[in-house]
Amino acid sequence: MLHQAQRYSAGARLLWLGQAVTQLVVLGLFARSGVRWTRESAAGPIGTGMLLGMIGFALVWIAELPFAVLGVVWRHHDGLDGSYVQTTIGDYVFLKDHPTLLQRIEMIRYYERYARDAP
Numbered sequence: 001m002l003h004q005a006q007r008y009s010a011g012a013r014l015l016w017l018g019q020a021v022t023q024l025v026v027l028g029l030f031a032r033s034g035v036r037w038t039r040e041s042a043a044g045p046i047g048t049g050m051l052l053g054m055i056g057f058a059l060v061w062i063a064e065l066p067f068a069v070l071g072v073v074w075r076h077h078d079g080l081d082g083s084y085v086q087t088t089i090g091d092y093v094f095l096k097d098h099p100t101l102l103q104r105i106e107m108i109r110y111y112e113r114y115a116r117d118a119p
Helices: 002-040 044-077 084-096 098-115
Strands: none
Touching: 002 044, 044 084
């Protein structure tokens, strides 16, 4: 039993390491491209920030997805539970809530620009 726990733990550590390295590589490449996209954007500072933030979330999610699925496979291999649907679509459902936050930021920006000048 102890040997199985050590083997499972070693596999989980390898998956974590792969996920962390992949995330750093993706974010590093995104940072290099993001500077150029910021200069070329005509959306203004807040719009550009929202766009780059959403692209960053999506890139990290896509990069981490294979490791999340492999984690479920690893758990199933050792007789533990895990849902492929929750692992794949559940993270996407989390990401869909971010535009709501960004819409709030845009509403505040609109209010600051136009509502203060109203009589």
